[in-house]
Amino acid sequence: MRIVPQLSRNSLKKSGHMKTVLIILSLFIVACVLLLFVLGGISRSGKAPGLVAGRLARCPDTPNCVCSEQQDDSNHSIAPNQLPQVITFDPLAILKNVVKDMGGTIRTEKENYFAATFTSAIFGFTDDFEVRIDSTQKIIHIRSASRVGYGDAGVNKERVELFKKLYNQKVSEANL
Numbered sequence: 733m734r735i736v737p738q739l740s741r742n743s744l745k746k747s748g749h750m751k752t753v754l755i756i757l758s759l760f761i762v763a764c765v766l767l768l769f770v771l772g773g774i775s776r777s778g779k780a781p782g783l784v785a786g787r788l789a790r791c792p793d794t795p796n797c798v799c800s801e802q803q804d805d806s807n808h809s810i811a812p813n814q815l816p817q818v819i820t821f822d823p824l825a826i827l828k829n830v831v832k833d834m835g836g837t838i839r840t841e842k843e844n845y846f847a848a849t850f851t852s853a854i855f856g857f858t859d860d861f862e863v864r865i866d867s868t869q870k871i872i873h874i875r876s877a878s879r880v881g882y883g884d885a886g887v888n889k890e891r892v893e894l895f896k897k898l899y900n901q902k903v904s905e906a907n908l
Contacts (some may be wrong), residue, residue, distance in 0.1 A: 773870065778879055780847035780860035788864055788875040796884035797877035798892055801864075810889060813896045815851070815870040821906045825871065827863050830898045835860055850891065857881070859888060861895075872899075 781789035791797035791808040800812035815823055828838055828846060836848040844865040848857050862875040874895065876888035 778858075780849075780862050782840070782847065782862075782885075783842075783864065785843060788862055788873055791875070791877060794878075794882050796881060796888060798889045799875040799877075800873045801875070810874065810892055812874065813899060815865070815867075815872060815874040816903060817870065821903075823865060823872070823903075826902050826906065827865075829901060830895055830902060831861065831863075833898065834895065859884075859891070861891065862870070 761849065783789075788799055788801045789807070790802055791799050795807060797808055798810045799808055800810050802808045823842065824846070828841075828848075831838065831846075832847045834850070836850045838846055838848045840847040844867060846863055848861045848863075850861055851858050857880065859876060859878050864873045865871075866873060874892050876892050878884045878888065
């Protein structure tokens with residue numbers, strides 16, 4: 733005699749509820765991924781804020797921006813980079829080459845200023861990256877900011893630190 737287990741009504745109800753939960757969870761995940769793609773598309777429109785009264789624009793209240801000209805705000809402040817005291821090269825050309833080497837695209841150029849963009853690989857988020865040279869004080873000011881969203885998991889700060897490191901390496905090579 734063979735015993736066949738019977739499914740109880742409770743186990744059938746649990747199975748039905750589990751399927752409903754999985755369907756809802758799957759739909760939620762798909763909606764979130766679609767939202768990220770839409771935000772990536774939205775971030776491609778627009779442009780860097782540019783100079784405001786001859787300085788880089790202040791960061792918004794969101795934590796997805798850093799700026800060396802915003803020393804009064806510890807949440808957004810980063811240290812500027814120094815120009816060498818004796819310059820035997822075109823610093824703006826080296827700065828632009830570093831941005832290009834990092835995968836950025838130069839969008840706007842003016843005397844002692846340029847704006848570039850960086851785009852994330854997966855969702856296509858566009859971040860603005862701006863550089864202003866203060867020739868009088870021999871300082872390079874930098875601003876990096878996400879166009880959309882709230883946080884950036886420290887991506888903009890890391891980008892600026894890498895930029896400064898690569899620039900200083902190129903300056904060392906140029907002065908040899």
